[in-house]
Amino acid sequence: MIDSPQEYIEDLIAEKIIEAVKDYCDISKQEILNYIEEPPRPEFGDLALPVGRLRRHCKEMPIKNLMPKISSKISELDITYKVNVVSGYINSFLDKVQYSQIVMRSLKSLKGSYGKVSGIKSERIIVEYVSANPIHPLHVGSGRNAVLGEFVARTLEFIGHKVQRRFYVDDVGRQVAILAFGYKLLGEPEPPKDMKVDYWFGYIYAVTHTLMDIIKLKKEVNELKRKGNVDELTFKLRELDGLMAMAARLRERDVKTFDKILDAINKVEDPEYEVMKLSREYERGELEAKRLVRKVINYVLKGFKETLGKLGIDFDKWDWESDLVWSGFVNKILEKAMKSPYFKLYKGVPALDFSYLTNDPLVRELLKIPKALEIPPLVLKRSDGTTLYTTRDIAYTIYKFEDYNADKVINVIASEQTLPQAQLRLALYALGYREYATNLIHYSYEMVNLPGIRMSGRRGVYVTVDEVLESCMEKVRELLQSRGKEVSEDVVKDVALAAFKFAMLSVSPSKPVLFNIDNVVNLERNSGPYLQYTYVRALSVLRKYGKGIEWGSISFDYVNENKLVWDIVKFIGKFPKVVRGVSKYLDPEYLATYLLKLADKFNTFYDKEPIIGEKEGGRRQLKLALTYGVKTVLKNGLHILGIPTPERM
Template sequence: MEIILDPFNYVKDVLSSNVFDVVKEIKRESIDIGKCNTEVIKSFIEIPPREEFGDLAIPLPRIMRSCGINDMEGLAKGIISRLSSIKLLKRVNRANVYINTLLNESEYANVIKDTLRHLGNKYGIVKVSKPLRVVVEFVSANPIHPLHIGSGRNAALGDFIANLLESVGHVVERRYYVNDLGLQVAHLVYGYLILGKPKVPKGIKVDHFMGLLYAATSIILEIRKLKSKAEEAKKSLDYEEYSRIMTEISKLMSDLQSIRDKIPDITDKLIDEIMRRKDPEREVAELMRKYEEGDKEVVKNVREVVSLVLEGIKETLAKLNVKIDKWDWESDLIRKGLVKEILIKARNSHYFTLHKGAPALDFNKVVGLKELKRKLGIPEALDIPPLILARSDGTTLYTTRDIAYSIVKFREFNADKVINVIAIEQTLAQSQLKLALYILGYEKEAQNLIHYEYEMVNLPGMSMSSRRGKYVTVDEILDQLKIRVKEFAKERGTDIDDHEALKIARSAFKYMMLSTSPKKVITFDVEKALDISRNSGPYLQYTYARARSVLEKYGRPIEWDSVDVNSFNVGLRRRLLMLIGMFPSIIRYVSKELHSEDLISYLNSLADTFNSWYDTEPIIRESMGGVRNAKLMLTYAVKVILENGLRILGLDVLPRV
């Protein structure tokens, strides 16, 4: 007996193949198979907006347009006649321009029963026929401070994408790009060195301390620069400019005081050290140059500082239960000569130019730029300025290094696709990257590089800036969530240890990051994240635990041959059966589109329906054996689906909540 892996898709296959047969009967002349075939017809089939209309609807106008049919009446009659003889369907009727179909619950239940019985806890995860090798680069936060809440969204999204692709059979490598080059790291290292490599104060996590040190150094350097500008404005009698600068200095002093409240001695010493130096900006630039050139002492110091920050970041990722397979240091691209190779290739390119004296690639020289943008998935309306390849002092820029890194990701893993989980504000840089790869001869890489963009995360009443030391860390959010989890447990008369509280807390956090489209801004709400009654990570965990508990209390295997398939025609039972049949199709769709919010929306509907049903009908105490086994089948399916769904989302599967 052939096992149907995807019940809902099977129903759509049955409908589309029969409709196509009707089309062939009407269209006795040749059919344009490219526009009119079973797959095209299947793509037209919809779920009606209201349950009373049926389970699936066939839109007649779309089929007529695609297949070149003019007779709607003939098409409708042919489809109704054909589908009415199918046992899988209980009702077929026409409603204006739609053919609505209602599934026969008994027949459909038999299909789902056989699939569940055969696949067990693997139900819903249909493996792809041609697995790909995929690199997912995510988090990649600058190693100058702890992971803030925005990086937490990145971590949750990247983890979800990797879990999802692995679950359906793709081979995935998770990579983190360590941005150890550039001004921000140089500021942190500079502050660290002029303080004589200070020890991390007790009670402060190492990356949190480094974040404060980075912000303090950046602010003091900025104040020093502004004071010089203020003097110039005063001398030139430009009092309006002088007033503006002094206002800016006042704001910076306020931010610096906030940091001083946390590390007073270090902040005071840092102020003294930077203010007494003749040209700290030049020293920072020299530090950057020497690091890029590979000066041994400078390399040792930078690596020491960055490694300390990464130590804290790795600890946070472990709390989130997010793993990274490979940590790629940006400076290694320079050491291996890959960036130099790209620069030479760019200079020899037809698209090379000097833009304001700096070496650059001019994309306006590309013939058919509009078509190329479309080919690479770049917004047509996006204006693409020249890509600057290096600074005037010869040091490279991050977009140039990104070109080299993209090639590395494809080559080292022999990747078919590379997915970069990067904030939406990097859309221009990622578009420049794709175009640069393409015009430099890396066409395959450019076409298979995906920018998975996401929006920022807001917290009520707070604006964030890492340069000013103003951000909320993932560690702080998790701690806050853990406290609330323990309070909730206490209110319910139970006790919960730190480890279990963390599992619920991180699942609540990840759910909040994944339940909204990545293209939408999130406003994070702790109370909403922990709402056990609806639409939250703990709610899904609780529903899973409830279904599992029912099966554990029953304590015996389901008697599959005794399942009464005629008992699924009752309200919530029927709705639950329909949702269960859809799970494999949901996973197929989500694995192509990478939409976490669609998976969560489905799981919420499943959990809502199960909980409503659980509250209205007995399961174990059902007196009729066949009906009891049918109810246990539904409960088992909900448990399996939630378990698989939670794992894909990166949420913890807990036996009890």
């Protein structure tokens, strides 16, 4: 049984090429498979080999002398009805009937699992994603992280890996301490019932942080006045004016809460000292600090889980950073680091110096450290004795590998964390965890940009995932109502979710996303809802037909007469190869682009060709089989992207 039609044909062609060149070239079949490509235009065939790529492998005979041998060997295949040589390319034209039969047999045999590829060794893989600081609601940037992380997990699961999803609760450090301090100033009240809980705590964090910054800046201004430093004083006064304006805007949102925090913080002699004291006490595991901080974080996580539920995301494990610290494991890693030959004092604090390792190009390549990236020493502890995030992350990474017996760990983290992630891999390597260092993957992505908005969690300025989803839902309702369609609220949610997710996934992670609500909710082109609409259209055809496909009655000759039908057959046959490529590079844009092209071809076919109404029985079965193939590919492709497939729209 053939599970990947296009790869099956490419494999046959590659074997024939090996037969032709084996006496003259030092080249493997896999290398040849890497060179085989699809020509840009149908007049150049269905598959092509750019012969120039063989030159470095074939030094015993000129390439021009090999070309006739190669084309002659490929011509021996029954599946190729014509082979020609044009401008350095050997072009293979497939027998349309034979190839269509292979595709249909695969669809019939594999049914709903079509697209799942064989030959991949199953591994145990952890995907850690979202892991947002629990100090405010999940903003749209965290939304992209969530959607990408879920895509990575689903892709790996689809091809047979055992995947564990993990969320790292970053509850140690200054930011969390500021939030807990602000909540304490309020008297630890119950959150209001009319506001999502993480929104309320996000407001407390923004108010507390802004007021602390104002207090600190006022002290600096007074000191500059005393010294008579006019230039710097002018700059600081402008900065203070901006903070005061921001504080005024925060107060407008909730006068009572703002004034209560303001009154309480003005009675504290040194707020910054209190925050650092709370942070140290929590890291040491002192009971009162644990009670307060855990109470706050659990509230925020409740809001996180509600938002993640809307995205269809659930985690297998929630790992608390503080648990790792309190277990003593972080201190064990610190002790090991201080005995390492890479240990040094850097600016008076303990650190690991990676200069020896980073000067070795083999180490850089092994650990995927960008050549141009400068790696400073990794500071292990602050002067006050508290540990840094990356130090704790060394311990957490080791814990993840050992807790799940993982073959790989993938951290979905923004590109701005490239340096800390590189330091993390270097630290693991330096401390003797070389296998972990080489199998720790930083899945990097760029930010989300919204027109006219600059986000800042410290000031309470952000666009949340909840808000974007609600906007998408409103747009979907308007759009469907304008078309005279009455649909359930569940369908509205599914379509809105498709709009949001596809907007985040249709752009490669290496590129920033410009989020525009009018573009992402579109039933007619280039959107998640458009793919859902196409899926429902194919499903409705099959539902209306009401019977199973008569695979033995299909008239395959029609593929020789109809170019569009042949295009769709080829696109369906390509899907398992697309899945394999997506699983290798974990780039959702490749899959999204493929699905959009398939949807375009099917919708053109649907508009031009009668399907159920086709009078000739064998052709009708072929068209129904194509429709079934499109439906199956869209369902599985959308599943990988984490996009729901509604039954009706």
